[in-house]
Amino acid sequence: MNRQGVSSRQQTFSMWQQTSLITSTLIGVGILTLPRTTSAVLYEAGWMSPVIGSVVALLSIWMIARLSQRFPGMTFVEYSAIVWGSPKYLRMGKWLSLPWILAYLSCMYLATGIVSRVFGEVVVTSVLLDTPLEVIIITMFVLVFILSLHDLDVVARINELLLPLILLPVLIIALASFQKAEWSNLLPLYRASLPSLFKGAFEAIYAFSGYEIMLIFFAYAHENESKVRAGVYGIAITMVIYTLIVVAGIAGFGYEELQRVAWPTLELVKTTKVPGLILERLESAFLAVWVTAVFTTVANAYYAFIYGLRQLFNRGIGFQRIISAIMFVPLYFITLWPQNVVDIFRFNFYFGVFSLVINLGIPFLYLTLLFIRDLGRKQKERNADG
Amino acid sequence: MSQFWKAWQKRKKTLQEKALHHHADRSMERVADKELSLEVDENIIMIEQELGRCDDLVVRRFRDKRGTDCAIVFLDGMVDRNVISEYIISYLSNPQIPDILPASNELESTDGLRQVIRNILSGSAVLMRDGDNKAYLNNTRGWDRRGVDEPQTESVVRGPRDGFCETLCVNSALVRFRLKDPHLRVRHMVIGRRTQTDVYVMYIEGLAYPPMVREVLARLEKINVDSILESGYIEQLIQDRRWSPFPQLQNTERPDKVVANLLEGKVAILVDGTPAALIAPAVFTQFYQSPEDYYERFYIATLLRFIRAISITIALLLPSLYIAFSSFHPEMIPSRLVIAMAAGRSTVPFPSLVEALIMEVAIEILREASVRLPGPIGPTIGIVGALVVGEAAVTAGLVSPVMVIIVALTTIGSFASPSYSAAISIRMLRFLVMLLAGMFGLYGIMLFLIVLLIHLSSLKSFGVPYMSPFSPLNLKGMKDVFIRAPHHLLRTRPTMFHIQDEIRMREEENREQAGR
Amino acid sequence: MAKGWVRLAVLCVCVFLLTGCWDRRELEERTSVLAIAVDMVEGHEGLYRLTVQIPIPLKIAGSSGQGGGNADAVKIMSVTGRTILDANNNLQIRLNQKLFLGHTRVLAVSEEVARKGIRDIMDTFRREPQIRRLLWPIVVKGEAATLLRFKPQLGQIPVVFLMDLIENGAKMGTIPDQTLGDYFSQTSNKAMQPFLNYVEASTTEVRWRGVAVFSDHKMVGTLNAVQSWSFLQLRNEERGGDVIIPLPGTNNGYVTFRPHFVKTRLDLKRRKNKGPHAAMFSCELEGDIVEVTAVMKMPPEEFIRQMQRLIKKEMDKRAKKLFHQLQKEYNSDVLKLGLALRAHHYRDYWQKHDWKKDFKNFPIDVDYTIKIRRLGMEMQ
Structure with missing residues (x-):
């Protein structure tokens, strides 16, 4: 390991920092469309899908945490070699694990692109109408780049600082919109079929994706035991926020109206009057504050990607800085690939499937592999004993 | 790629090493390290040679009671002449007194020329005798100094009125006077090749985190500069991030603040010749905390902290919010107000960004001018400038009335911060936000805030994250951040400075208090 | 970090100098429309007449030293067009500054238009991001433009007078606070029908007359107070x-x-x-x-x-x-x-x-x- 690698080893994340890393990564662009996507299949019971979706996310983060607990202090990129090879056959492990690592990294990379595109799209369609989309995306990249110049502990700290800024506006909007809510809109409790329940849950699972950054970041946890707890807390907070906003959307608009608006949460902000506030029309303010939510999502994913690359090539922070600047160039073109909003949502859907496969598949595969090898070792030991 | 990388790293390393091994000649080291001779005259000639033409060098020759030729050498104005005439010359000449050494409270002897020169320059009177190759260094320092005065920049309503002055020993006495702890450690250092400035590093052993103290001392030792005229030199030379706009050491003129900080396990640096003491490490909370918070009851202190936090936010963001709202998001301003604002702006020939920049620059000029102006005129000019110019500008249709209110609020807001050096960085950053707000509206402001937060959370002051206790979150420390919890709840010292002894108040005593 | 700051500064300067500010539009560079009225054009099937109310800031008393008094504080402009946006564009070519709908508080629709159906009108308002969801659509008996033209002696700007009237009524519980957003959700909802406030306006007065009942975007009748x-x-x-x-x-x-x-x-x-x-x-x-x-x-x-x-x-x-x-x-x-x-x-x-x-x-x-x-x- 190089010098920087060793020094960053000592920086550790507290449990709260891990929790905020997860929560602030999860809450991103998804929240703007969540009431629409969930109620599209489940109608009045749209709020169920974040609840069910969180179960899948919990399962996945549990596996990731268990995996990380077996290799304390090691990131996904580092322990992959050991899982696929063994301490003896590290080189073989490296080559065998390469496709998985690459899949994971490209998942992170694409996530960065899609999230920044959706973000740019929202800003351009609702607040800064004449500003070119490119400028919004570039400014977001600049922010992310500035963060990627720093060390890991800064990432944890900035997430910790921004988390209240992400949670509070959503909470306020959700609670304030309850004033004018039509509670009958939430009933009947359940009328969709079972398959559509899963379909609806899938929509939410996409909104929950992003915790896979913890494959990298769990390595620097303060205590090995806190990982699972941090994961559960992070997902739980997100679930509460998501459920609240979906409930607020359905109760405020009714599911039929939700299907018609492109950014339901934003419309919710538009209809909401926070009593006693001097300012009107809070959607610009909401979007401005929401920049932090997107920033943490994009930045964490990109940082995980860059950090993974850095470890893959076994380099230091200087490499990280240069490569992060370089990798923005292709990302910029990827981001501008989809032609219009409809295209973006379609890409988003495909990407959701991809990331779900990665999130569930990789940890599961790794754990099974480890399990089989454990069995094998025990067998061998037994043989040696006998 | 990688080769380039390695070469670059190598170059960086060699440069660093070069800087490390480069020993600058210290001007004191140029003084010949000769031994004194037995002859007084010869010694005087040596001294005069080293000091060159020094017309304020006084050489007083006299003969003591035994008839030995003696000479006293000192610099005019830096010594207490009474002490010299009474306790050295009269004392030694008086045949009734058997002593042959002066009755000085601090007397050292040396035979090295360099030592002699150094002491003359720092205000000692050097006594030399024929037939003795030793020089006697009397501490007769006594120049006219400013007395202990109320600090000008950090005045409080309730609290001690004494502030540091320019004399190091008085300053350290002011601290000692409040802190009679035998564990208070004072380390003396001389920094500045030419100025030879005395510096005291104070900390409480058993409270301050030893590696942190070592780090402070090491950084001070590494300073190799010709002059230290103010503690600001030291502050800027030892701070962690040299390019940051934020002060990474706290400075204060208040001894009570220094003591309070020492008790939290921090290190204080007192510099001769300046009333501003440095406190390390510093964190972000210094922007809105004042020692007064602990003197008043906690409700009031909490309220004041909130008000200061709000005023800092106003000072940083209000003009840019105005720009964002008026030229990007007018839909956010209430309809009734927007018509009035549009009317006010209809004659203004500039965009609101330019309008705000003009007014903010104008007010900064006014502020700078009123600092320089002689005492009684300053405030008058300030009022004339602010009121008359503002009013005239509005009437002339150059700025809108709302802008005047905004500028006034911003300026007042920046004065509410108890720390001048913290507030000044806010004042500066304000212009950057205004530019960004002029580009992207609220989005620009948010971009700025995120970059600011990234920077703040990457800052560390002597190993302590600048944003603690917000991040890393320290719930125990939060008691004394936005709110100032009542004293009986502040039983432990804040842990973010790696405090060694956490207990501030024993629980038993506290229970007694509660029972009463 | 030093490099970071320098880079940031360079970027800021570049962006600032090279491109300028796309969305910057000062208050006085926007023509705020406070209210919109939609009428039919007599004799022309399929043509709408759009009337807007624009405040004249300088004429409004108290806003600045000069002006004030009894002069008309608002300008009323009428244009026709095949769709709302068509009319809007026709209006724009008659104005020196860009129309700004962010402060539109009232959308007056004449009863005739309402009875014909307002789905196509509402589509414009659904898509336009500047439009508030909290604006009040109102059905006006007779010509909708009269609601914009009336002169309340108690206030300078008719729309502000109307806003107060509705706000006060909503606070007292006598006038429903039926906003555009409510109308949207009610029309989307398959299980209910929307309604709107129904007023009558003359040159000096405006009067709340009850609510207009809709069925599938079409006004079907009124309920009296x-x-x-x-x-x-x-x-x-x-x-x-x-x-x-x-x-x-x-x-x-x-x-x-x-x-x-x-x-x-x-x-x-x-x-x-x-x-x-x-x-x-x-x-x-x-x-x-x-x-x-x-x-x-x-x-x-x-x-x-x-x-x-x-x-x-x-x-x-x-x-x-x-x-x-x-x-x-x-x-x-x-x-x-x-x-x-x-x-x-x-x-x-x-x-x-x-x-x-x-x-x-x-x-x-x-x-x-x-x-x-x-x-x-x-x-x-």
């Missing part, structure tokens, strides 16, 4: 206006009841658990007697009992009339009955019935409970 209040009590639990009832047995004697609190419960019960579904509104009005214009010689207990009976009878009568109008004449479920049915009886009713057809004959009943709390400052 008294019925609207009953409607508000049953639908929104808002108190509505004072109830003035002639006292029986007196000559020109009236009693005025002012409801303060309203509690409405809707029961959708099936008789004996099978039979057809029926709706039952139980409405509890709690209020004061504020006026009695005849001398009543009876003990207060008796008086209160009698008044409660009287008011209940009157309220029941009003509600019945309301139901009759909504069901038989307009066939529009603005009462949100369908929503309640869908919510609570999804499987046993909603799936089996076509609400649009069945609403007409759905049994609705009402039961008022009147609670008189005080008699004003009098004891009788």
Whole structure:
């Protein structure tokens, strides 16, 4: 390991920092469309899908945490070699694990692109109408780049600082919109079929994706035991926020109206009057504050990607800085690939499937592999004993 | 790629090493390290040679009671002449007194020329005798100094009125006077090749985190500069991030603040010749905390902290919010107000960004001018400038009335911060936000805030994250951040400075208090 | 980090110098439209006439030293176009600055337009991000532009006057706070129908006349003020206006009841658990007697009992009339009955019935409970 690698080893994340890393990564662009996507299949019971979706996310983060607990202090990129090879056959492990690592990294990379595109799209369609989309995306990249110049502990700290800024506006909007809510809109409790329940849950699972950054970041946890707890807390907070906003959307608009608006949460902000506030029309303010939510999502994913690359090539922070600047160039073109909003949502859907496969598949595969090898070792030991 | 990388790293390393091994000649080291001779005259000639033409060098020759030729050498104005005439010359000449050494409270002897020169320059009177190759260094320092005065920049309503002055020993006495702890450690250092400035590093052993103290001392030792005229030199030379706009050491003129900080396990640096003491490490909370918070009851202190936090936010963001709202998001301003604002702006020939920049620059000029102006005129000019110019500008249709209110609020807001050096960085950053707000509206402001937060959370002051206790979150420390919890709840010292002894108040005593 | 700051600074300067600010548009560079009125053009089928109200900042008293006085504080402009945006563009070419709809507070639609259907109008407003969801669409009797042209002596800007009128009415519970957003969700919702405020305007006055009932984007009729209040009590639990009832047995004697609190419960019960579904509104009005214009010689207990009976009878009568109008004449479920049915009886009713057809004959009943709390400052 190089010098920087060793020094960053000592920086550790507290449990709260891990929790905020997860929560602030999860809450991103998804929240703007969540009431629409969930109620599209489940109608009045749209709020169920974040609840069910969180179960899948919990399962996945549990596996990731268990995996990380077996290799304390090691990131996904580092322990992959050991899982696929063994301490003896590290080189073989490296080559065998390469496709998985690459899949994971490209998942992170694409996530960065899609999230920044959706973000740019929202800003351009609702607040800064004449500003070119490119400028919004570039400014977001600049922010992310500035963060990627720093060390890991800064990432944890900035997430910790921004988390209240992400949670509070959503909470306020959700609670304030309850004033004018039509509670009958939430009933009947359940009328969709079972398959559509899963379909609806899938929509939410996409909104929950992003915790896979913890494959990298769990390595620097303060205590090995806190990982699972941090994961559960992070997902739980997100679930509460998501459920609240979906409930607020359905109760405020009714599911039929939700299907018609492109950014339901934003419309919710538009209809909401926070009593006693001097300012009107809070959607610009909401979007401005929401920049932090997107920033943490994009930045964490990109940082995980860059950090993974850095470890893959076994380099230091200087490499990280240069490569992060370089990798923005292709990302910029990827981001501008989809032609219009409809295209973006379609890409988003495909990407959701991809990331779900990665999130569930990789940890599961790794754990099974480890399990089989454990069995094998025990067998061998037994043989040696006998 | 990688080769380039390695070469670059190598170059960086060699440069660093070069800087490390480069020993600058210290001007004191140029003084010949000769031994004194037995002859007084010869010694005087040596001294005069080293000091060159020094017309304020006084050489007083006299003969003591035994008839030995003696000479006293000192610099005019830096010594207490009474002490010299009474306790050295009269004392030694008086045949009734058997002593042959002066009755000085601090007397050292040396035979090295360099030592002699150094002491003359720092205000000692050097006594030399024929037939003795030793020089006697009397501490007769006594120049006219400013007395202990109320600090000008950090005045409080309730609290001690004494502030540091320019004399190091008085300053350290002011601290000692409040802190009679035998564990208070004072380390003396001389920094500045030419100025030879005395510096005291104070900390409480058993409270301050030893590696942190070592780090402070090491950084001070590494300073190799010709002059230290103010503690600001030291502050800027030892701070962690040299390019940051934020002060990474706290400075204060208040001894009570220094003591309070020492008790939290921090290190204080007192510099001769300046009333501003440095406190390390510093964190972000210094922007809105004042020692007064602990003197008043906690409700009031909490309220004041909130008000200061709000005023800092106003000072940083209000003009840019105005720009964002008026030229990007007018839909956010209430309809009734927007018509009035549009009317006010209809004659203004500039965009609101330019309008705000003009007014903010104008007010900064006014502020700078009123600092320089002689005492009684300053405030008058300030009022004339602010009121008359503002009013005239509005009437002339150059700025809108709302802008005047905004500028006034911003300026007042920046004065509410108890720390001048913290507030000044806010004042500066304000212009950057205004530019960004002029580009992207609220989005620009948010971009700025995120970059600011990234920077703040990457800052560390002597190993302590600048944003603690917000991040890393320290719930125990939060008691004394936005709110100032009542004293009986502040039983432990804040842990973010790696405090060694956490207990501030024993629980038993506290229970007694509660029972009463 | 040093490099970071330098880079940031360089970037800022570059962006600033090279491109400028795309969305920057100063307050005075926007022509704020406070209200929009949509009328039909007589003799031209398919043409809309769009009238806008634009405040003239300098003419508004108190905004700055000069100006003020009695001059017209607003400018009214009218244009025609095939669609709303077409008219809007026609208007734009007559203006020096860009039209800004972010402060539009009132959308006045003439009754003629409303009866023809406003789906195509509303589509424009749905897509335009500047439009507030909290603006008030209002149906105007006669020509919608009169609502913009009227001159309130009590205020300078007609729309601000109108805003206050509605806001105050909403606060007192006499005028529904029916916003564009509400209209959107109500039209989208398959289980209910929207309604809008209905006003009448002349050159000097504006008057709230009740609500306009819609069915699928088409106005089908109006409810007068008294019925609207009953409607508000049953639908929104808002108190509505004072109830003035002639006292029986007196000559020109009236009693005025002012409801303060309203509690409405809707029961959708099936008789004996099978039979057809029926709706039952139980409405509890709690209020004061504020006026009695005849001398009543009876003990207060008796008086209160009698008044409660009287008011209940009157309220029941009003509600019945309301139901009759909504069901038989307009066939529009603005009462949100369908929503309640869908919510609570999804499987046993909603799936089996076509609400649009069945609403007409759905049994609705009402039961008022009147609670008189005080008699004003009098004891009788």
